[in-house]
Amino acid sequence: MSNGRASVPDGVKISNGLTPQKDNHYPSAMSQGVQQMSISASTQELAELIDVHLGELRPESPAWRVSDSPISGRGIFAVRDIVKGEELFREHTLLVGPTAHRSTNLRTCTLCYRLVPGEDDTDAMCPAGCGLPVCPECAVSERHANECKLFRKWEPKELGHIEPRALRILSVVRCFFLNEAQRRLLYAMQANADKYYMKEVERAAGCFEHFPHEQDMLDYFYRTICAFNTNAFESRSRVEGHEVLVRALFPLAGLLNHQCTPNASHHFEDAETIVVTAAERIPQGAEITMSYTKVLWSTLARKMFLGMTKHFMCHCPRCEDPTPQPSSSPSPSPSPTLSSRASHVADRKQSCTYEYIAHTPHVRSTLLQ
Numbered sequence: 001m002s003n004g005r006a007s008v009p010d011g012v013k014i015s016n017g018l019t020p021q022k023d024n025h026y027p028s029a030m031s032q033g034v035q036q037m038s039i040s041a042s043t044q045e046l047a048e049l050i051d052v053h054l055g056e057l058r059p060e061s062p063a064w065r066v067s068d069s070p071i072s073g074r075g076i077f078a079v080r081d082i083v084k085g086e087e088l089f090r091e092h093t094l095l096v097g098p099t100a101h102r103s104t105n106l107r108t109c110t111l112c113y114r115l116v117p118g119e120d121d122t123d124a125m126c127p128a129g130c131g132l133p134v135c136p137e138c139a140v141s142e143r144h145a146n147e148c149k150l151f152r153k154w155e156p157k158e159l160g161h162i163e164p165r166a167l168r169i170l171s172v173v174r175c176f177f178l179n180e181a182q183r184r185l186l187y188a189m190q191a192n193a194d195k196y197y198m199k200e201v202e203r204a205a206g207c208f209e210h211f212p213h214e215q216d217m218l219d220y221f222y223r224t225i226c227a228f229n230t231n232a233f234e235s236r237s238r239v240e241g242h243e244v245l246v247r248a249l250f251p252l253a254g255l256l257n258h259q260c261t262p263n264a265s266h267h268f269e270d271a272e273t274i275v276v277t278a279a280e281r282i283p284q285g286a287e288i289t290m291s292y293t294k295v296l297w298s299t300l301a302r303k304m305f306l307g308m309t310k311h312f313m314c315h316c317p318r319c320e321d322p323t324p325q326p327s328s329s330p331s332p333s334p335s336p337t338l339s340s341r342a343s344h345v346a347d348r349k350q351s352c353t354y355e356y357i358a359h360t361p362h363v364r365s366t367l368l369q
């Protein structure tokens with residue numbers, strides 16, 4: 001999971017649609033616990049913002065459109081018959097940064113993802129003293145300049161080695177460098193609030209002498225982290241033969257709802273580009289779906305995974321089948337990388353087939369036994 005969490009936290013509850021209560025300092029700023037954060041855009045506005053975001057990658061006449069979904073919240077729907085294997089869209093990230101998992105090589109350039117040569121961590125770190133690993137070419141790039149300035153202003157406590165907690169917050173800190181349309185898109189995305197998510201900021205704050213405490217900045221961080229935890233993918237790719245793992249926000253791909261027998265699959269062309277393809281024929285009008293789990297997992301394994309990490313119970317036909325079998329036509333098996341794409345409760349309809357896990361504490365406790 002991109003948030004590294006192993007279980008559903010206590011106190012998960014359904015949103016009342018309010019934004020988190022404001023407070024004066026960040027450890028208690030999220031004292032209201034889990035909420036569905038308000039979304040500032042209609043589905044139509046979201047679709048328009050996504051078109052701007054796609055830019056030149058937007059197909060001339062897309063085979064799909066963004067619309068409200070009977071499964072959950074918003075989804076993507078075929079506007080014509082789509083053949084198996086057809087590429088549906090490709091998309092660059094809105095926000096991206098290293099996962100900084102311990103299993104990854106931290107001496108990876110935060111911009112071009114190449115391994116930075118050298119004997120130890122200090123060789124890989126920016127010579128200007130921002131604490132970020134960056135290759136010599138990227139160290140002098142315009143892209144690094146803003147991040148470098150910000151991190152130096154906050155004053156990293158540790159410059160003897162690469163600090164994973166400070167590195168992980170980079171993907172969130174990059175929200176400061178979004179333009180106006182990108183910020184509007186960020187606020188148009190579903191974001192499930194959970195006070196647990198603020199831990200990431202607290203951990204990062206401990207790595208700097210002067211981490212910001214201004215409420216508006218912390219609110220923006222928090223919104224971004226919630227959007228990440230609701231929509232982000234862990235993108236795995238290879239750069240010059242070395243494995244790169246990043247946390248990436250793809251606003252369009254993040255709209256794909258889950259089904260245990262999905263009709264679409266995805267792969268990462270590089271660390272910052274996702275490609276979504278039809279895994280089977282998709283008839284006009286059908287919702288395009290992906291699986292947040294491994295397709296061949298058993299029903300129990302899928303239910304446990306979705307319940308504990310995505311916070312919903314799936315009621316798709318495969319899950320409701322009393323004699324569950326592995327998918328008869330397994331599509332390329334996507335990694336269970338989409339985090340916490342939970343039920344969009346505020347918008348959901350009677351026919352919604354997701355059930356928010358918080359509505360079913362008995363099921364949750366069963367799953368967690």
Ligand SMILES: [Zn+2]
Pocket residue numbers: 109110111112113114134135136137138139
């Ligand atoms: Zn580089």
Ligand SMILES: [Zn+2]
Pocket residue numbers: 126127128129130131132134144147148149
């Ligand atoms: Zn720097």
Ligand SMILES: [Zn+2]
Pocket residue numbers: 259260261314315316317318319
């Ligand atoms: Zn299912």
